[in-house]
Amino acid sequence: MNVKEAIYAWYQTNGRHDLPWRQTNDAYKIYLSEIMLQQTQVKTVLERFYFPFLERFPTLQSVAEASLDDVLKMWEGLGYYTRAQNLHHTALTCKGVLPKNPEELGGLKGIGKSTAHAICSFAYHQALPILDANVKRVVCRYFALSVKDDKVLWEKAWKLLHVKHPYEHNQAMMDIGAMICTPKNPNCSVCPLEFTCKGKNAPENYPKAVQKAKVPTKKRFALVVVQEGKLGLMQRTQRLLHGLWGFVQLDEKPSDAKSLGKVIHTYSHFKLELEIIQDDALHVNVDGWFTCKEIEQLALSTVDKKILALSTMMRNIAPTS
Ligand code: SF4
Incomplete structure (x- = not known):
């Protein structure tokens, strides 16, 4: 079995299939989860924000029809409010209907390349890799990359992608990054990438830690x-x-x-x-x-x-x- 098949097989039995944004192909609901999860933990999004927001704004059209004040009110407590402003701006810009093309999606406010790929791969099963913070860490370690260079990371992410099963591949990579290849103490013994992982002997070196400046x-x-x-x-x-x-x-x-x-x-x-x-x-x-x-x-x-x-x-x- 090659590593792509191993990741795919791992997802079948170990993936977090029950997450609500994995039980829909509604691009808006997937987009909303991606934006909420950018700076917030799954548990917080799940327990306090995702469902109330969808109840108030069930479609992107309903976001477009609402005032920014109303959207911000539903975002209250989630922090990083630029996300809510961008969501409202995007809803207005695309008149309530998200484009299906990753380039067009990536051109919308607050939607970067990885988020655009995530929406297209999760909603339409397009063969595109993703590179959120967790996936970047897995890719860095798997290929033993000490530096997080986006160009190189995208090349490697493309190389690793299972083009027949992009949905499962990307979900698996997110789960492995969140649950196994964690920043501290990665659990290599249960990782499906372990048998060909170049960084498994010293995962903490990939990528090299950057000294964080003290916040003023x-x-x-x-x-x-x-x-x-x-x-x-x-x-x-x-x-x-x-x-x-x-x-x-x-x-x-x-x-x-x-x-x-x-x-x-x-x-x-x-x-x-x-x-x-x-x-x-x-x-x-x-x-x-x-x-x-x-x-x-x-x-x-x-x-x-x-x-x-x-x-x-x-x-x-x-x-x-
Ligand atoms: S084998 Fe270890 S270091 Fe390599 S990807 Fe898996 S958890 Fe990360």
């Missing part, structure tokens, strides 16, 4: 302003958290502001340390005033939810007023 800490101030029992919020326009509602953030602390506490949140590229302050006399521009009940209908980032919880507790603002 940004210190800012989040301002809680209340007028007639309503909180002043703004809608974010910057790339990170675009479209989400939140508290005004300042670089400097106004001289008369009182401190309510601290909230710390770690993003992928920096750590944000926010001191929560109040100064109702300060004149600031906000985009809207809301009661706590009204805020429940808005999409807020995790950090703004933490600020809301802290400020309602400290300022004694009734949560349902």
